[in-house]
Amino acid sequence: MQPVSLRNVSKVYHLDAVEVAALNAVSLDIEAGRFTVISGPSGSGKTTLLNLIGCIDRPDRGEVVVAGQAVQAMTDDALSDFRARHIGFVFQNFNLLPVLSAYENIEYPLLLGKVAPAERRRRVRDLLDAVGLAERGDSRPGQLSGGQRQRVAIARALVHAPALVLADEPTANLDRQTGASIIALMHTLQQERGVSIVVSSHDPHVQAAADASVFIRDGLIVASKEEAAA
Numbered sequence: 001m002q003p004v005s006l007r008n009v010s011k012v013y014h015l016d017a018v019e020v021a022a023l024n025a026v027s028l029d030i031e032a033g034r035f036t037v038i039s040g041p042s043g044s045g046k047t048t049l050l051n052l053i054g055c056i057d058r059p060d061r062g063e064v065v066v067a068g069q070a071v072q073a074m075t076d077d078a079l080s081d082f083r084a085r086h087i088g089f090v091f092q093n094f095n096l097l098p099v100l101s102a103y104e105n106i107e108y109p110l111l112l113g114k115v116a117p118a119e120r121r122r123r124v125r126d127l128l129d130a131v132g133l134a135e136r137g138d139s140r141p142g143q144l145s146g147g148q149r150q151r152v153a154i155a156r157a158l159v160h161a162p163a164l165v166l167a168d169e170p171t172a173n174l175d176r177q178t179g180a181s182i183i184a185l186m187h188t189l190q191q192e193r194g195v196s197i198v199v200s201s202h203d204p205h206v207q208a209a210a211d212a213s214v215f216i217r218d219g220l221i222v223a224s225k226e227e228a229a230a
């Protein structure tokens, strides 16, 4: 099933009396099992686009369909339940809970989802291993490097086996080499687990890792392409 389809989607922010058109009639299809990178300068609308794809926000106009579900047809409660079950998020500043260990941060979405304890342990250990942190499950975020924190966040985003993982500038707070290792890890996990991943970035190095690319400027998609290797 196609993970994401947008048709003529517009979003306007109201800042006092000023209207900011963040997205202008954007149409976009994201194919399943791809590592898609949305590139564009700061202020071009990347975060707005990811928030609409991630059902964190709703469009002013147009149609957003995620995993076959039309977002506008859902109530706010149904939408947050849908989001929790089908979408994983990775953020620029990691957004880990500082008082929880790496293990507990990864486990957290499963507690909300009422997954049985033995199954929780199995999944958390599998993902700690998959992100190269099998020995660091007891560490709190403050005891981990930036790259390690982002690995924990990636494991947390994948722990409920979502169809779609969205990452908004996941390497922006990391040095280039660490950022490259995070992108390589996400690409590997995308292929191993068959999940669709959409990453936003203004870094050309991230764009170079894409199976499919979308370029956005001033709230408009100016180009998109599928890599032949995908």
Ligand SMILES: Nc1ncnc2c1ncn2[C@@H]1O[C@H](COP(=O)(O)OP(=O)(O)O)[C@@H](O)[C@H]1O
Pocket: 013, 014, 015, 020, 021, 022, 040, 041, 042, 043, 044, 045, 046, 047, 048, 049
């Ligand atoms: N909450 C908001 N209120 C007002 N304007 C906003 C808000 N969020 C974003 N914008 C504006 O919308 C445009 C797109 O922003 P954004 O999606 O954050 O771009 P990017 O992530 O590419 O930097 C920018 O002009 C930004 O200033």
Ligand SMILES: [Mg+2]
Pocket: 046, 047, 048, 168, 169
């Ligand atoms: Mg942004």
